[in-house]
Amino acid sequence: MTHPAAVALGVGFRVLAESSTSSAALVVPDCPVGECSDPQAVSAFAAGCDVMTFDHEHVPQALLQSLEGAGTVVRPGSRALLHAQDKLRMRSELTAAGIACPRWRAVRDLAELEEFGREVGLPVVLKTPRGGYDGRGVVFVNKADEARDRFDRLRAEVRDRSGHADALLAEEMIEFDRELAVLVARSPSGQAAAWPVVQTVQADGMCSEVVAPAPDLPVALAGQATRTALRLAAHLDVVGVLAVEMFQVTGPDGARSVLVNELAMRPHNSGHWTIDGAVTSQFEQHLRAVLDLPLGSTRARAPWTVMVNVVGGDRPDLYRSYLHVMARDPGVKVHLYGKEVRPGRKIGHVTVCGEDLRDCRDRARHAADFITGVIDS
């Protein structure tokens, strides 16, 4: 999705793809194949780039640092990116900066987890500090007698992946009103821009729907959320797009506020609505930011934009239902990623912009559900 933005900007663009059948390889001419953890592949790739950036967090820190040491311009830099790679580092940095988060603890053994559970109450959310996404690497400890099993399971997952047994991140379970996300972009020169705060809806630990702007969001709360994200971008020296996922909560006194949940330092699912719904898409803005070009307007193009993910189901061939959706609603924007359908896999998204929120939401949900076969009329 970054390629069309690069084309319009007239920017040379190349991608290191994980395979020759990946989405990027289907559409980008200059698309060598290699592992993002392979120093040789990444260094060879970097040699052809003025600036290097990422669409995920999986490039190892040691590799990033050696690239930087060799003079490659890496944006965001390794020091910033660490906070999107390691949730424990992120939590401690945010806490030190006085940014509101759920209560949390680094737990190295069962006893520490149990102690944290007694302090904040169950359920507790247990996360692998690195490598989790879309609900992976997260378990819930709902009852005291689940703690051992959950801890051991996640610890084993970490050990399998990294070979050593780091601490896990335990967090209190937040009773939130809803989830919000703030997308901002920041340039090396410090220019920053924020899109309107959006509401995100999760299903099975994965983003399913985004509404822009977040409905009925008090101006003061929107301001608080936006300032938090901009402050974070500056504090962590982020360059590029930063997505800050937040919980909206209501305190015992009825006051509403936001707590920071997760960070991503790249174009993010919560910003896909910007392709059709904002003057500047997150993909164009990410390029502008990492290339230190002036940032574009983040204004919404319509009063409401609703984005719904298209998640693979049992039906492998979506062509008929895709046709039906196009014929039924000429105003829906369908984006398919050229990925093979697998149950639970994000294979595209649909966007509807308009004047009426309910209408946009109904149409976007219908289109997404119809394409994948969740509904058939």
Next chain:
Amino acid sequence: MTHPAAVALGVGFRVLAESSTSSAALVVPDCPVGECSDPQAVSAFAAGCDVMTFDHEHVPQALLQSLEGAGTVVRPGSRALLHAQDKLRMRSELTAAGIACPRWRAVRDLAELEEFGREVGLPVVLKTPRGGYDGRGVVFVNKADEARDRFDRLRAEVRDRSGHADALLAEEMIEFDRELAVLVARSPSGQAAAWPVVQTVQADGMCSEVVAPAPDLPVALAGQATRTALRLAAHLDVVGVLAVEMFQVTGPDGARSVLVNELAMRPHNSGHWTIDGAVTSQFEQHLRAVLDLPLGSTRARAPWTVMVNVVGGDRPDLYRSYLHVMARDPGVKVHLYGKEVRPGRKIGHVTVCGEDLRDCRDRARHAADFITGVIDS
């Protein structure tokens, strides 16, 4: 510009490019190089396509017909495309269908041109029936003693190109109020859709600016223009996008009407505003139409959209001015085509959408003029 639309639709897309440094070759992975008039290159290219379409009119009829004879799906078909390739065929077909045009004549020699000039009055516009664009292949006979020189010059141009001396097209010079364009799309199944009528502004025989919708256009005239374009699309059996350039004229009785000037059967400069300004761009719609997918909404995204072409000047390096424009106006959408700057060459366009026409126009003109160095503040 069609590539991003193909990416979002999840459609496989390949381009036969005239050179390895053409705009398409820079951004499309599957982009063999070959001459569009070379039967072998075109046939080999067609073998890998389910549907073949065009971004210009220069593929020879004989080649199109032989492709169709061999079973290639060519859209628009050769019979339709002939009317965008040959202005004499276009004029006679339109006249037979009762569609209002400037008065015209096929002139084979100077005597016929002089006779036509006496009938309709000077100036007369003299055109090569094939191969002209952006002001090329067009001369004006302003005074009787210019007729011989102009006729011979254009006749020689035709002979150089095609090897034989076809008739030229002579047309009365229209005193128009302004120029309009209607962009429509039509599917093989007959579904058709029209975008709002736009006003086009020409400079040096080349489109310089497009305003969507055409300001102060009476509803009845918009209806007449749109019906004319839709009728033409059906009458000529066009598949894909059809751009109909028109003159708005006022009769001696004060009644306003439109005359058809030129046709193009492909995404057209008068439709570049749709990328940022309409729910469905002309590039996406062209793909939908030629693939017989249901057509998308042609609704404007904003009250006004102004598109201004970026035309190369003397300054070869536009980077500094491009930066300045982005910094000055975060809401302007700059599209660069990756073409080397040459004086008079279209190298990109800028688009501004908004609520206020004067504001949009001022900003778009400023951005285009600043990028190329026409103005420096």
